[in-house]
Amino acid sequence: MYVTDKKKLLNFKKKIERGYRMEKSAILSECPVQIGIVVPSLEKAMERAKELLGIEGFDIKSFPPEGCDDPKGKYHGEDEDFAFRQCTFDWGNIQLEFLEPIRGRNAYVDYLKEHPNGGIHHLQFLTEDHEKTAQFFQSKGIKEMLSGTGMVPGSGKCWKYYNTAPLIGFDLEIVNKVIK
């Protein structure tokens, strides 16, 4: 009855892998790897995703990650002690993420002030080098809004949000692929 074309799905997955295997000269992966939705309640979001879309089995994590002494949280360039909860689901060809802010100043709280019921806040792309992407965005006059250490302690990863919503309708989250 439904579209369950495994060949198509496999092709999509190959494209995602290609996104991870970026050309050396590329600043960002060639395709987005995650759709990020900010919500007022993670529990309600997961309940509704299950009821309406049949999605369940989310991977739930918190920030700061458990056992992390230095989460390196920054809000508009200043040190900030913020916290949020996150759940992710591998959705065929892209990852789905729900985010619920818990405390502190952060981009998710700001988003909910303008969208009280939540909404699609960002698309995530990968980079091999945060310094190069930071320089690129700086050259465009685009500011970093929020950053922090990766959700898995010790992974060496770092995520950064850039305020591109006024220009393209969504913010960009950039995560480094290469561990330094």
Add this chain to the structure above:
Amino acid sequence: MNPANAFQNPIQIGIIVKDLDTLLANLKDILNVDNFRIASFPPEGADAPVRKYHGKDGDFSAKFCFYNWGNIELEVIQPISGDSVWFDYLKTTPNAMGIHHIKFMVDTHEETDAHFAEKGIMEITSGEGVGPNAGRTWKFFDTYDKLGFDVEMLNEIVTKKEEE
């Protein structure tokens, strides 16, 4: 029905915008996204396609752009005239743009129509497909407040009009 079967594979992210040309220039500048397929709906010179807005006959038009990211398609819509879900979205969103919907494809609409009706989710806007989607119907469902995006459904199996 088990909704997981119908919604296991999102195929498109849809942006609604007031000023398409500026958005496309910004997408190229920031993400190097270029070479969009651009189309008008309804297409010029063709018979007017069937359109519905909240169940009643609709008369709306829009400019569409499509870009294939590889794993998922990006669609950008600038509503031009008439009542539609796209104008409704622009009235409520800051910056006069944002990601509005995620699209899924099913063989036929019957079971997902019944699923959303059972959950009390209304169909907001629908239309007869044109171009590569001729013979298909696209439908937007009002899931925004529950999921953070509206759901668009498209049927894969093409139905031919009965010969007159």
